[in-house]
Amino acid sequence: MHRTVFVWDDAYLDYSFPGDHPFKSFRESRAKKYMEERGFFHHMEMRRPDPDDESILLNVHSRDYVDFVKMKSQEGEGLLDYGDTPAFKGVFESALRRVMGSVTGIRLLAQGYDHAVNLGGGLHHAQWGSASGFCVFNDVAIAAKEGEKFFRRIAIVDVDGHHGDGTQALLYDDPNVLKISLHMYHRGFFPGTGEINEIGTGKGKGYTVNVPLPPGTADDAYIYAFDNVVIPLLDRFQPEAIIIQEGGDSHFDDPLVELKLSTRGYLALVKRIHDLAHRGTGKILLLGGGGYNYDATARVWTVSVAELLGLDDQEVESLHDCCLTSSSAYIMERVKQVVEEVKKVHGI
Numbered sequence: 001m002h003r004t005v006f007v008w009d010d011a012y013l014d015y016s017f018p019g020d021h022p023f024k025s026f027r028e029s030r031a032k033k034y035m036e037e038r039g040f041f042h043h044m045e046m047r048r049p050d051p052d053d054e055s056i057l058l059n060v061h062s063r064d065y066v067d068f069v070k071m072k073s074q075e076g077e078g079l080l081d082y083g084d085t086p087a088f089k090g091v092f093e094s095a096l097r098r099v100m101g102s103v104t105g106i107r108l109l110a111q112g113y114d115h116a117v118n119l120g121g122g123l124h125h126a127q128w129g130s131a132s133g134f135c136v137f138n139d140v141a142i143a144a145k146e147g148e149k150f151f152r153r154i155a156i157v158d159v160d161g162h163h164g165d166g167t168q169a170l171l172y173d174d175p176n177v178l179k180i181s182l183h184m185y186h187r188g189f190f191p192g193t194g195e196i197n198e199i200g201t202g203k204g205k206g207y208t209v210n211v212p213l214p215p216g217t218a219d220d221a222y223i224y225a226f227d228n229v230v231i232p233l234l235d236r237f238q239p240e241a242i243i244i245q246e247g248g249d250s251h252f253d254d255p256l257v258e259l260k261l262s263t264r265g266y267l268a269l270v271k272r273i274h275d276l277a278h279r280g281t282g283k284i285l286l287l288g289g290g291g292y293n294y295d296a297t298a299r300v301w302t303v304s305v306a307e308l309l310g311l312d313d314q315e316v317e318s319l320h321d322c323c324l325t326s327s328s329a330y331i332m333e334r335v336k337q338v339v340e341e342v343k344k345v346h347g348i
C-alpha cells in the first residue's frame with residue numbers, strides 16, 4: 001500500500017558548503033540516522049541514484065552554466081552566483097548526484113513504487129544560467145521534466161520557507177506541472193519573488209500559484225492556507241504524481257526564516273497530501289530543501305517519511321516538538337486576506 005523507496009548516495013554529503021556557510025549536509029545524515037535507529041529501513045528499500053547523465057541538466061540549464069560549474073568545481077574556489085553560493089572542489093559531481101537522486105525517484109514511481117524519498121533534492125532556487133541561494137542545479141524542475149515522460153499531470157508543492165523561484169521560472173509556461181509555493185514574503189527577504197500575481201505565462205498561465213505568508217505565520221494559519229488553497233487546487237488538477245519540496249526552514253527554530261511551523265505542523269501538511277494522493281494514483285516524491293536548524297530539519301524529514309510509510313505515530317513521538325503553534329490574531333487575519341486573494345486570482 002505504501003511501497004516506498006529511499007534514494008540515497010553518500011556522495012550527497014559532499015554537497016556541503018565550507019566554513020561558516022549555513023548549508024550543511026549533516027541534516028541529511030542525521031535524518032538518515034534517526035530513520036535507521038527506528039527501523040525505517042525494514043519498511044522501505046534503499047536505492048542508489050541511477051548513473052550520472054550530465055545531459056539531463058540541459059533540460060533546464062544552459063550549456064555555458066553547466067560548463068562553468070564544472071570548471072569551478074575543479075578550481076574549488078570563487079562563487080557560482082552573485083552572492084552566497086560558493087564553489088568548492090567536487091561541487092559539480094555532488095550536485096549532479098543529488099539531481100540524479102530526484103530523477104531516479106520519479107522514475108521509480110513510474111516503475112511501480114507509491115512513494116520515493118530523496119532528501120538530497122529540493123534545490124529549488126537554481127536558475128537556467130546561474131546558481132542561487134545555495135542551489136547549484138534545480139533537481140525539482142529536472143525531476144518534473146523527467147516525470148512528464150510518464151505522467152500527464154504533476155504537482156509540485158513547495159513548503160520551504162523561501163519562494164521556489166527557480167522551479168517557477170524554469171517551468172513557468174508549462175501547463176502539465178502545477179507549481180504551488182507557500183513561503184515567507186517580506187520586504188528585503190530572499191529571493192523577493194513569489195507574489196500572488198505571478199501565475200505563469202502562455203499555456204502555463206494559471207499553473208503557478210504563490211501563497212506569500214507574513215513573518216510569524218504559525219501552524220494554525222499555515223494549515224488554514226493549505227486547506228483553503230493547496231488541497232482544492234490539487235483536487236481540481238488531479239495530479240498523477242505529487243512532488244513535495246519539504247525545506248525544513250519554515251520551522252520555528254530556523255535561524256534564517258521567521259515562519260513558525262512545528263514538526264506537527266509539517267506532519268499535518270504531509271498527511272493531507274498523502275491522503276489526497278491515495279485517492280488517486282498515490283504517487284509522491286518527497287524531496288528535502290533548505291533547513292538551517294539541522295536537528296529540526298532532520299526531525300521534520302523523519303516524521304514525514306514515517307507518515308509515508310504508514311508507521312504508528314508513536315514510532316516518532318520523541319522527535320516531535322511538544323505542540324502545534326499558534327499565530328497571533330493579527331497574523332491570522334493577514335493570512336486569511338492572502339488566502340482570499342489567492343482564491344480570487346485562481347478561481348477557487
Ligand SMILES: [Zn+2]
Nearest residue numbers: 001002114308
Ligand atoms: Zn502511502
Ligand SMILES: [Zn+2]
Nearest residue numbers: 160161162290
Ligand atoms: Zn529555504
